[in-house]
Amino acid sequence: MLRERHRPRHAATPAVRADSNPRWRLGTPGDVPSGAVTSTPTPNRADRTFGDPATEFDYPDAVHPAREYHVNANGLAIAVHEWGDPDAPPLLLVHGGFDFARTYDVFAPKLAAGGWRVVSWDQRGHGDSEHPELYSWDADMRDALTVFDHVSPGRPLPVIGHSKGGALMTQLADAQPFRFTHLVNMDGIPYNRRIPDVAEHERTKMVSAEIAGWLDHRRSTATAQRKPGTVDELAKRRGRMNPRLDPDWLKRLVTTGGFESADGWRWKIDPSMRFGGFGPWRPEWTLMRLPGLPMPFLGILGQEMEEMGWGTPPEKVLPYMPFDGRCEILQDVGHFVHIERPDLVASMILDFVGAPGSSLTATHAGVNR
Numbered sequence: 001m002l003r004e005r006h007r008p009r010h011a012a013t014p015a016v017r018a019d020s021n022p023r024w025r026l027g028t029p030g031d032v033p034s035g036a037v038t039s040t041p042t043p044n045r046a047d048r049t050f051g052d053p054a055t056e057f058d059y060p061d062a063v064h065p066a067r068e069y070h071v072n073a074n075g076l077a078i079a080v081h082e083w084g085d086p087d088a089p090p091l092l093l094v095h096g097g098f099d100f101a102r103t104y105d106v107f108a109p110k111l112a113a114g115g116w117r118v119v120s121w122d123q124r125g126h127g128d129s130e131h132p133e134l135y136s137w138d139a140d141m142r143d144a145l146t147v148f149d150h151v152s153p154g155r156p157l158p159v160i161g162h163s164k165g166g167a168l169m170t171q172l173a174d175a176q177p178f179r180f181t182h183l184v185n186m187d188g189i190p191y192n193r194r195i196p197d198v199a200e201h202e203r204t205k206m207v208s209a210e211i212a213g214w215l216d217h218r219r220s221t222a223t224a225q226r227k228p229g230t231v232d233e234l235a236k237r238r239g240r241m242n243p244r245l246d247p248d249w250l251k252r253l254v255t256t257g258g259f260e261s262a263d264g265w266r267w268k269i270d271p272s273m274r275f276g277g278f279g280p281w282r283p284e285w286t287l288m289r290l291p292g293l294p295m296p297f298l299g300i301l302g303q304e305m306e307e308m309g310w311g312t313p314p315e316k317v318l319p320y321m322p323f324d325g326r327c328e329i330l331q332d333v334g335h336f337v338h339i340e341r342p343d344l345v346a347s348m349i350l351d352f353v354g355a356p357g358s359s360l361t362a363t364h365a366g367v368n369r
Contacts, residue, residue, distance in 0.1 A: 050079070050128055051102070055260075057231065057252040061342070062105040068128075071121075073146035079128035080121045080147060084112030089356040090151045093120040094144070096163025096188065098269060100127030102256035107338040110346035115356045116158075121147045123165075125270035127257060134214055135273065141172055148179055158353040160184040162338060163310070167286040174289040182353045184298045186345065187335050189320075191287050191312045221272040228264035231255060244306065244334045290320040297325030298352045300345060302333035309335030 053064040065081040072078075081101040091111060093104050101120035108118045122129040124143055132139070151157070158181050161169035166188020173183050229237070235250035242250065258265045290297070299321070301314050314329045321327055328348060330337055338345045 051256050055255060057248070057255045059106070059249055059252040061109070062252060063109040064105070065102075065108075070128075071146055071150050073124075073143040076124060076132055076143065077130040078121050078124065078143050078146065080119060080150075082120075083108040083118045084116055086117060088112075088115055088117040090119050090157050091116040091353070092147070092151065092157060092159045093118060094159065094161035094165030094169055095120060095123065095126070096161075096165050098126070098273070099163070100257045100268070102127065103253065103339070105252070105256065107342045107346060110342055111160075111349065114346075114350040119147070119151050125273050127268055131270040131272075134211075134218065137168070137171075140168055144168065144172060145176075156181045158182040158184070160186065160349060161188055162186040163188045163335065167310075170286050170289055170293070173293055173295065177294050180295045182296045182298070183293065184300065184349055184352065186300045186337050187302050187309060187312070189287060189290070189299055189301065189312050189317050190284070190310045191316045217274065218272055226266040226269070226271050228261060228266050231265055234258060234265050234267065242306070242336065244304070245336060245339060249339065287317070287320055290317075290325070291322055293322040293325065295324070296352070297322050298349070299325065299327035300330065300337050300348065301327060302330050302335055302337045302340070304332065304334040306335040 050068045051064070056062075056064065063083060065083055067082040067086065068079065070077040070079055079101070081104075083104075093101070093108060093111075095101055095103055100122045104118075104120055108120065112118045121143075123140055125131050125135060148157075156179050159169050159173070159179075161167070161184070163186070166185035167190055168188075169183060170185055170188070173180050231251050231254045234254040235247060238250050238253060239245065239247060254265055254267075257269070258267045299317065301312060301317065302309070303314065305311055314327065318327055330341060330344070333340050
């Protein structure tokens with residue numbers, strides 16, 4: 001039986017304003033001419049700026065973002081990257097853990113070609129966003145809401161998330177469905193442990209343990225730096241976790257997700273980050289939210305299991321599909337479905353969300369307002 005949900009109206013969105021820190025230029029797409037690239041100091045690295053297309057490893061169909069800027073997420077500078085017509089309706093792309101928005105350099109332009117203004121952001125501690133003191137799943141969601149309100153204040157929009165980004169957006173869609181017209185989850189449906197029965201006092205203990213662990217880890221990595229190397233060396237290291245990806249694509253990731261220092265290239269990602277460091281959260285909690293999602297839902301899973309993936313057997317996910325949802329299983333494809341099969345996945349998504357302004361998109365936007 002379907003549940004009726006009351007969807008609160010959006011509160012007025014405060015204007016994004018410049019932070020008092022002079023290192024930052026916090027702006028809007030309107031500040032930058034179409035096609036221009038801003039050169040903005042990147043947090044915690046005073047000598048680092050948004051990537052220069054001239055220094056980026058060339059890769060077929062990869063396109064540097066048309067616009068790049070920072071927004072102020074409760075005092076934290078979050079880097080935003082856009083492809084496509086700045087006046088087109090927006091569509092959000094959310095990257096996974098230990099990734100960054102520029103991993104969409106091939107995929108995002110294919111969606112933009114469908115008539116969308118494609119917007120992605122670097123999650124805290126990733127890419128060109130600021131490195132905070134601590135990380136948590138809830139903090140990631142608060143940052144996401146800042147981007148939502150900045151890009152599409154008071155109006156729902158289609159959202160696509162990969163891996164951790166897909167799980168994160170599934171949880172947000174359950175909590176605030178009025179922000180979504182459609183949700184696409186690309187291999188971000190976690191299912192790898194038995195669902196625990198966690199009592200309230202156990203949740204409290206778990207929160208305390210998570211925080212204590214993060215504080216100890218943060219102290220031990222306070223002065224750490226990512227290991228330097230050549231572009232080839234960093235690409236090979238990344239390839240150990242992503243063996244299915246083209247080595248030339250991995251080299252591009254180094255030159256878009258890293259920076260060159262005196263002793264070589266280093267990844268921009270915060271050295272204090274670690275796998276599984278998302279605060280008090282368990283994968284099963286996201287899976288249980290799927291059945292109640294009221295917006296159209298599309299899950300896209302790669303059948304090949306990979307180290308960086310969730311290890312999700314498709315047959316375990318299908319019973320949890322929401323009423324207005326479906327799941328597509330891609331054969332001989334791994335965790336990075338949008339990188340291995342960008343044309344196919346982009347075509348599936350464009351068919352699913354419909355053309356901007358179409359009756360399909362407009363109908364679901366009206367339902368979720």
